[in-house]
Amino acid sequence: MTGQEMEDKIKNLLGSKITAGEMDFLHGFYRIPGIYRYSIRNTIMIMIQGGSIAMGFDRWQKAGRHVKRGERANIEILVPKMINTTDKETGDKDQLCAGFFGRKVFDISQTEGKPLEYQNNSAEVINVSYADISVKLQSALGINITSAITGSARGYFKRGITAGAREIVISSMSNNSDKCKTLFHELGHALLHESAEDVESHPAREVEAELTSLLVCSVLGVEFQESALYIKAYNEHKPEVRVLKVISAVQKILKAII
Ligand SMILES: [Zn+2]
Numbered sequence: 001m002t003g004q005e006m007e008d009k010i011k012n013l014l015g016s017k018i019t020a021g022e023m024d025f026l027h028g029f030y031r032i033p034g035i036y037r038y039s040i041r042n043t044i045m046i047m048i049q050g051g052s053i054a055m056g057f058d059r060w061q062k063a064g065r066h067v068k069r070g071e072r073a074n075i076e077i078l079v080p081k082m083i084n085t086t087d088k089e090t091g092d093k094d095q096l097c098a099g100f101f102g103r104k105v106f107d108i109s110q111t112e113g114k115p116l117e118y119q120n121n122s123a124e125v126i127n128v129s130y131a132d133i134s135v136k137l138q139s140a141l142g143i144n145i146t147s148a149i150t151g152s153a154r155g156y157f158k159r160g161i162t163a164g165a166r167e168i169v170i171s172s173m174s175n176n177s178d179k180c181k182t183l184f185h186e187l188g189h190a191l192l193h194e195s196a197e198d199v200e201s202h203p204a205r206e207v208e209a210e211l212t213s214l215l216v217c218s219v220l221g222v223e224f225q226e227s228a229l230y231i232k233a234y235n236e237h238k239p240e241v242r243v244l245k246v247i248s249a250v251q252k253i254l255k256a257i258i
Contacts, residue, residue, distance in 0.1 A: 042077040051075045051107035052229055060106060064114030071111075073104035125222050130179040133257045134170070137183070140256035143190050145183065147172040155182040157189040166190055181213055181224055184253060188212030191249040192242070204239030207231055208246050215250045219258075 046054045054075045057067055078100040085096050138145045144167040150156065155170040168186040170179050188209030214227040 045077055046075055046105075046107070049075045051109075053108045053225060054105040056103070056105050060111050060113075065108075065111040066113055067106050067111050071106060073106050075105050075107055076102045077105055079103045124175050124177050126177040126180045126217070126220065127222075128180060128220060128257065130170075130176050130183065133180065134183060137187065137253065137256050141187070141190070141252065142166075143168055143187070145170065147179075149173060154178055155186050157186040157193075159194065166194070177222070177224075181217060181227070184213035184216040185209045187253055188246070188249055191252060192245055201237070201239050203234040203237035204241055206234045207239055207241050210234075211241070211246050212249050212253070215246070216253050219250075219254055 046052070054077065055063070057073075060067055079102075080097045081099050081101055082095045083098045085094050086092070087094065134145045137143070144165075146167065147170050150169055150171040150173075153171065154174055155168065158167045158169070160166040168183065168190060170182055170186070174182065186209070188211070189205065192208050192212070193205050210227050210230045214223070214231065217223060217227070
């Protein structure tokens, strides 16, 4: 994906009008650990229709929840129509996406039953080691990264008086995945919000930092539903998000760890 493509797509992601066609390229980008694998397009479609986690009747039952009496499925997602193909020369069988059709699903708010596990803890899904990447990022980016008990926060960034005094503190109570995800978020702040004047609005800072984390995690093959919810919540304030700067922060982080 080029920087320009990524920029366009993120603009779409943050905009209120997103057509399914525009989001096609992101198919398969977004995953919810342990629950369901959505394309990022469907995740965004669910969000802009006012939902958070949405699934069909049967899937909710499998997850230990049931749709409340009288609720109607009113969130539409797009489901790929797969067709079987056979390679004429080699005889290899494969599946091809021949297009998409709409399907109505229920939002979690229309269901009741067993709490979903992610509501308490992120699943342990990141396949990189926090211990490894924090060392690499510390030396590549010149930011002190330490671990401590941070109370209810999963981490924070302390702006130093001098560049060398910048520090990120990550909660020692978090699991590996949450540590990585939080580190990417705080690095977003460190790389994008070094001086207080960089971005004035708090929602813009939070959307930029969480987008950084979401994109880095996406490239690592991991998605956290909470990232999308976090961005959605702050995005309601319609902040000015500097997409190109976010992309360059993402690239710096990836360069240091991949
Ligand atoms: Zn933040």
